[in-house]
Amino acid sequence: MRAAELFIEKKLDERRLAGNYRALKPESTLVDFCSNDYLGFAHSAVLKSKIDNEVKISGLISNGATGSRLLSGNSNYTDELEKYIALVHKSEAGLIFNSGYDANLGLFSSLPHRGDTIITDELIHASIIDGARLSYANRYIFKHNDLQGLEDKLKQAKGNCYVAIESVYSMDGDTPPIGEILKLTHKYNANLIVDEAHAVGLYGFGLIDEHLQNQVFARIVTFGKALGCHGAIVLGSNLLREYLINFARPFIYTTAAPVHQMAAIKMAYQFLKQSLTEIEMLRNNISLFKQKIKNNSTYPLIKSDSAIQCVVLKSNEKAKAVATDLQNNGLDVRAIVSPTVPIGGERIRICLHSFNTAEEIILLTNIINELINVG
Ligand SMILES: Cc1ncc(COP(=O)(O)O)c(C=O)c1O
Known part of the structure; x- marks a missing residue:
């Protein structure tokens, strides 16, 4: 057996032994x-027929996007959809990624730089951890929902500081004290980023409402959970959108999602309102x-x-x-x-x-x- 295969076998055996x-x-x-x-959106026949109808009346005839959005893969439909979703969430702008994983990877790997700081709750999603690891920024973790722990890390932060939380935590299902966290990020001039993956649905379009959205630096909304589709959007300023188009590698170096997927997302948004x-x-x-x-x-x-x-x-x-x-x-x-x-x-x-x-x-x-x- 090759050394690489021996390595694979050993790692899998370790997993079996650990019961995971x-x-x-x-x-x-x-x-x-x-x-x-x-x-129940993923299996809704009513939503399915709305999507089919939208694909038909909008003349979305292509099967694939044919390339990255920066090359041949963009569509007017996707541009318009981003504006529509940004409006729904009362955000200045938004940029769609092929998945929530890609959105977090793109945002957290491109924005914080060497000398900057990323502070995350210990239960933050793997996609944010992976993005932060790729960024070369200093990384700190605070105990789950622990405001004192967060403040201690904020005191140590250098450069531009980004704090990442989820509005509903994917593993525990609980909600952090968002207002208190915002106060702390203001006090220390840090930028709050909120992943709303599991809040959309039960809490309408998320927990970052119109009162909070101006104070949050960016939000991530995923379409594969309560919206029953696939993909995600990073919501923030026009400037942030331009930045991600230029620097977020999971956005740049990948084939765009097909436009019928965009129709599904648009219809799911309208369906959620009803x-x-x-x-x-x-x-x-x-x-x-x-x-x-x-x-x-x-x-x-x-x-x-x-x-x-x-x-x-x-x-x-x-x-x-x-x-x-x-x-x-x-x-x-x-x-x-x-x-x-x-x-x-x-x-x-x-x-x-x-x-x-x-x-x-x-x-x-x-x-x-x-x-x-x-x-
Ligand atoms: C909090 C959170 N963010 C991001 C993601 C990734 O989203 P997606 O499944 O669209 O890649 C998930 C998915 O498990 C999640 O729970």
Whole structure:
């Protein structure tokens, strides 16, 4: 065997031994308690027909974009869509990326430079960590939602300083004290960047409303979660948009998404404006879950008001065993194991949706309550 293959085998064996080997699973037919499709948009026949109609009436006939947006891949439709989305979010401008991962990678790798500082919450998404790593800036991490910890790091910051948070954290589902964090970033002349990936949907177009948006340096909104599509936008000033077009490598060196994907995004935005009933149904399901789940001091429920609810089971084995039990009962709940979460933080992560029925949620909570009480 070649040395490279020996290396691969060793790394995979280490993963198996640690109980965190990753493998692709076939499509699930179980009740969805794990996807980001919070409002059911990804499978909505009504939205699908709106998208088909939009593609037809707008004459979006190409199958592929044919190149990077800086070469042959741009379209008037995409330019207009960026203006429309910026308007919806009350932002001066926006730039669409092929995914949320690309958006964060592009923003955080290109903007902070050597001598600058990036400060992130310890639970920040991997795409921001990866972007920050590519930037050569100084990097600091503060304890989750810890204002004192953030202030300590702000005091040490040099150069231009960027603070990154999520408005709903993807792993814990909780929301940071955004107002307090903004006050601190103002005090230390730092720039706040907020990833709204999991806030859009339950909280309409996000938690950074018109009062806050002028004070935030940039926002990232992803289209692959509650909007049921794919892609993302960085919202900010015209200047920032021009900068990213010039320097963000995940924007520059990639084929643009096909224009029918843009039609899907536009229709999903319009659909969200009309989806007050679905948002209400999601809120009711979150309340029902929280009402029925018993908090257990050994295996605590992480405090969250969002569609993401986690029971911490403290080991890969326990998290996987509980997830398997739930799956055997027809409920698609996934274990989140280390190293995705820190050791001791292994959990089952439940994503609630507008389309989950009360019966499904009661079955889910009954089984979890029983499994974690028997130890
Ligand atoms: C907070 C957050 N930001 C960014 C991303 C990446 O978005 P995408 O899935 O569109 O690449 C995710 C996806 O998991 C996320 O949870």
